[in-house]
Amino acid sequence: MARIDLEHIRHAYGAKPKSENDYALKEVHHEWNDGGAYALLGPSGCGKTTLLNIISGLINPSEGRILFDGKDVTHLSTQDRNIAQVFQFPVIYDTMTVYDNLAFPLRNRRVPETEVDRRVKEIIEMIGLGGWAGKKAQGLTADQKQKISLGRGLVRSDVSAILFDEPLTVIDPEMKWVLRSQIKRLHKQFGFTMVYVTHDQTEALTFADKVVVMYDGQIVQIGTPAELFERPRHTFVGYFIGSPGMNVLPARIDGSTATIGGETIALNFRPEFKSGAKTELGIRPEFVSIGREGMPVAITKIEDIGRHKIVRARFADQPISIILDEDGDIPADPRIAFDQKAINIYADSWRVGGEA
Amino acid sequence: MEKTWNNKAWFMVLPVLVLVAFSAVIPLMTVVNYSVQDTFGNNEFFWAGTDWYVEVLTSDRFWDALTRNLIFSAIILAIEIPLGIIIALNMPKKGLGVPVCLVLMALPLLIPWNVVGTIWQVFGRVDIGLLGHTLEALGINYNYVQNPMDAWVTLIVMDVWHWTSLVVLLCYAGLVSIPDAYYQAAKIDGASRWSVFRYIQLPKMKRVLLIAFLLRFMDSFMIYTEPFVVTGGGPGNSTTFLSIDLVKMAIGQFDLGPAAALSIIYFLIVLLLSWIFYTVMTTSDAQS
CATH class of the missing domain: 2.40.50.140 (Nucleic acid-binding proteins)
Incomplete structure (x- = not known):
């Protein structure tokens, strides 16, 4: 687990941004505390996924630095950052069993097989797929697949942070609650630093200690759910939160x-x-x-x-x-x-x- | 929901039935008819039973041609499938390169088959062909008209040039349907290039590969036009495939009975092998 500092991060998808409007992500300067649960909330296209991908290293920011526990990781590859990420659509390796799916990140890092076995068994219990180890991942339901995506992140004992990119989009409404509370429980129990991207205010407000509201490529407010409700810093926050x-x-x-x-x-x-x-x-x-x-x-x-x-x-x-x-x-x-x-x-x- | 039963609906399928009857069923039955009878012209027919089948199946000519077909198809598949996958993997996924690559890839597929044959026939000639003349100038002894090995190499290179694109296009279609998240997840999981191919790309390409494999098998097994134009089955009988033999037998020698029997046998072999490949490949898919 780690503290994450974003220092004056800006990002443009085009090669030569000319004006402020060419930036998908306008200046972001923020720190994520070790063990915190954050939600990035905003409408589609506000730059929240860009910000998430910058943290995970899938995108290199045009400007600025990222620090994990004070160490500059801006130019490190995703592999070297020890980040876990759960995507909008469940990403699983169809041809592998549930067990092999979970073992995959460890085996890629040449962890000894006895250690792999110990970790995988632990995680499989943690995400509640105890009886499914030997099953092919292909035939599972969407929420089980999403649990595997999550499990593949958790299995590495040294992950700095777990990033969620609208992970409940394809999950049935009644399973959303179950899965969300499970994620929340994992957070309480193990103290992972979690960043959760969503455009659903209920999800953001129930999941996070601190909600980061983004609008048009910038962070407009960071606050507890109560602060966002009572004292929106920007009229957008006022519109966007509350029903x-x-x-x-x-x-x-x-x-x-x-x-x-x-x-x-x-x-x-x-x-x-x-x-x-x-x-x-x-x-x-x-x-x-x-x-x-x-x-x-x-x-x-x-x-x-x-x-x-x-x-x-x-x-x-x-x-x-x-x-x-x-x-x-x-x-x-x-x-x-x-x-x-x-x-x-x-x-x-x-x-x-x-x-x- | 209550289903209404209306016999008029049969008229809706009638056009297709008529079309299939005239294009497939009736010609096929005519061939069956020929294969069990003997004729000396004048529209007189004599019952021959299974004689022609026995004759075909016991002739060396048939087995030699069949062996050539099998070897040819095996070589074609062994080259075109992996090569097609490799090219598809290296094609650009976005940008201006995509349409350029796609058009380049589609070009050989747009050329009529006999033209492909003619192109290579001229291309490989030692006296005026670019390829043949260059090879000769380099001191390589190449002559597809006299040397069976050279004839085979020419046919295989020609088929690879002509048809690998099909495999490429099918694989490419499979590859672009893979969401970016898979590659990103693989990066995060620390997967090697090989693992990405083995566990993400290959499983996603499986279905299109099955189609590519079947199409390339059937087409290469029934190859006729190109070798007919380039080598005419020679030198000797070295590139006489079943299809070429069949035409020789039916039109060259006017042995309609044996030719009809050979057609039926040929048809059944293609059908059987395609069915076996399909079954084997789809059941292995179902198990995984």
């Missing part, structure tokens, strides 16, 4: 008040930002309450999703979502109020002012 995402409304900010349309909302802090910036107010649907007091709103649609209702409405000519309890009532002349503590202010899409 439905955060309401972001254009607002004029004057000192510690915000004005949306004709409505004035008092803030409990004074945001500071460059004058002329585009300012917005962000509030999660969970923190908007509906009742007889407050600001007028026109309801357009109510979606009942079982646990609660999602109310779609127009407020000051902007669409807004409100989450309402399952048994919550909507009065004839509905009005809304914002929970002051949950208001975030954004200038040019980045969060400003207030306590962290």
Whole structure:
């Protein structure tokens, strides 16, 4: 296991990047603690897989350095980095048995056969494929195959980190939970450094201690699930996390008040930002309450999703979502109020002012 | 779901049945008809039973030609399959090189067979052919018209030139269908170049290789046009394959009975061998 430092990493797929936009990965400067469980979350094409492949050495970054435990590995090949990676689609060696699949990375490294046997037997129990050792890998189900991919990483006792590239994409929904909790348990038990790439917020939030949200080739926020929920640093994080995402409304900010349309909302802090910036107010649907007091709103649609209702409405000519309890009532002349503590202010899409 | 039974549906398959009947079944039955009868022309036929079959199967001529066929096919397969795999492995996977390589590879396949024969026939001539003349200038004694060994080498090189592309294209199709993740995983697992081939590429190419193997076997076993054009079966009988012998017998000597019997035997051999190869290769696939 190792601590991983990324120092000013940038990457462009083209040979001669001219502008900032040619970079698939804009500057990333970050460290991954030894034994941490991280999730890289972002939409397709945001550069998360690029970042993962840079860590594993499948891609050489255009700029910057990577350190494992302080040792520069930027130019080391994948083999020499001792990385395990689990891919989106299960990669197994069809013609081999489950046992041979797991033994493969060790045999390639000329580990003595007695040691191979000991490790493989241990791992096969660990991933819960005890009775399958002698079976051909070809006939297994997708989740069993994915366990083998994982096992091939775990079998090497010296792996620096285990990287997951959307590993549950092809797994049936009910098996996703099982497999994810198994990965989580392995992490708790053995303390591997794990980096988990996904575009599924539930997966990221349940798996990781720290979630790294990426957008357009850069890291926009690193935080615990609670931080991402309550204090999104960027409006993208607000949209992307939560269901439905955060309401972001254009607002004029004057000192510690915000004005949306004709409505004035008092803030409990004074945001500071460059004058002329585009300012917005962000509030999660969970923190908007509906009742007889407050600001007028026109309801357009109510979606009942079982646990609660999602109310779609127009407020000051902007669409807004409100989450309402399952048994919550909507009065004839509905009005809304914002929970002051949950208001975030954004200038040019980045969060400003207030306590962290 | 309830299936509706409608006898009109038979009319839908009728065109195909008619086509197959006229293109395959009826000609084949005509050949069977000839093979059990004797004729001296005038549309008069006499029952001959299995006489022609006995005659063919007991003649040295048949067994010699069959042996030549088997040796030829074995050599062709032993060269073209590995060579095709090697070329496919080394072809570019992306970029401008891909269409260039594919077109180059497809070119020999687009040339009519008798033209291929003519090309090599001229190419190998000692007096005017580039190959034959060059070899002679280098002091190598090469003459496919007189030396059986040279005739064989010419035919084999010609077939390799003509048909290896087919194996290459099939293998290449198999190779490009392998997702990148497999190669990446192999890198991470520390697999050698050989292991990548043995455990990733070869298993993925297995199915297309089976097709390539069968096609190349059947085609090389039934080879006619090219040796007919290049050597005409000579020198002596050294390149007289079953197909050439068959034509000689049927059209040259007008021995319709024995020729028909030989056709049937030839057909059954190709069928049998193809079936054996197919069964052996698919069951080994099922076991793994």
